Amino acid sequence: MRYALFADLHGRPRALDRIMAAAEQAGVDELVCLGDYLEANVPRRLHDPDRYWPLPAVVDPDPSLWGRLAAVRRIRGNQEERIRELLRPEQTPPELAAILDAPAREQLHGVLALHGHQIRWTLAGGPTGYPSAAAELLLPVAADVPRRPVVVVGHTHQSAVFEIHWSVAMSGSVEPRVRVVAGQPGAALPVPSDTGPSDAVRRTLVVNVGSAHGRTQSWLYYDTDRGEICFRTIARARKESERAR
């Protein structure tokens, strides 16, 4: 089985076209969106489910995109949760309702897939003198990460791999250490096929995929037969790129 995993499409139909074309070219069997396939138009600070919001104020009405997303396996993200909270059932078109009920997490062979809003994130930087690009990297809080061998997430729009060693936590009250795994672009990460019981997991690899929209679109190619996951990107010239939002 070969999966294309992507996240943070934020309702961009042309970005979905390009992800689908790249996945098809790579011989992918199934596409999986790790949340935020839609975009909530109501700013977070105005989010109020008790107020009535007309449909276009909440989400761009795009039945064509909704229909295509219905064919993609979906994990729900914070955007979908906010849209669902702001719309009443009677004002939600059936094509939209059909894609808002995605599960919060799914086991796909050797990887656990979820959206990163279920995890707290902290800035890597601070007073310790990191170079600025590294300082802006968001690290997952280990306590929020499911203790599985490989966890794939989206949400922060940053492509990165983190390693958590759980054995440190068992020796006392010390938080498990989160380490950034430096990798070559396109290098394969091994994914064990046997996931086993959670308490036997000594090390978790968190594979964080960048945004599926924008000038550089990121996705993950997961080949279960080979037991490997790879970062893939689709890069475009500036004039073709979509307006940043």
Ligand SMILES: [Mn+2]
């Ligand atoms: Mn998100």
